[in-house]
Amino acid sequence: QVQLQESGPGLVKPSETLSLTCTVSGGSIIGYYWTWVRQPAGKGLEWIGRVFSDGSTNYNPSLRSRLTMSVDTSKSQISLNLRSVTAADTAEYYCARASHGDYGPFYYHFLEVWGKGTAVTVSS
């Protein structure tokens, strides 16, 4: 059974880069989209972006200019780097595995396995 574990510093200073890693165990990283989602306290879920096992990416338009996601298949890890952070980036960050494909005339994409999340605070 695949499991995801997020890791990274819980505290980041404003204007610096937030770097998180998601480690995948119990399953292959190949052939899936790997996704980051965050939730600021008291707010809803926000999709950050996704990276396929071949390295191709899609990002949230509102974060694209500050965001880089990558995958290391040899380590079964997915990385997120968010530059120039502010207090607005303080949130619980989740890693998730996505399944995708065509369902008749529709495209499907859903987040079927989630990590437990890691809290990140942006503060000096």
Add this chain to the structure above:
Amino acid sequence: QSVLTQPPSVSGTPGQRVTLSCSGGSSNIGRNAVNWYQHVPGTAPELLIYTVSHRSSGVPDRFSGSRSGASASLAISGLQSEDEATYYCAVWDDGLNAYVFGPGTMVNVL
């Protein structure tokens, strides 16, 4: 501001049936398969319904999903106290080329 619209909250008594709505547009729900997630505070979100109407593994058949045009619905029948959570609809948006979540609906069991 999400491209999807959900009511902030819905309330019901145990055993009642409640319906949660999710309204979108031609670039998201009208074109791609909508999903629903259940999020209990302090835990990770969980996939509840995928591809409009398919229940995720272990999800009781009290939960059902449907779609009509650019809107989707999640019905919970036989409401139970354990169903108290926030429910998010989500779908791929072709215009944004991004996955979008609705703002979420909090279900309260009175």
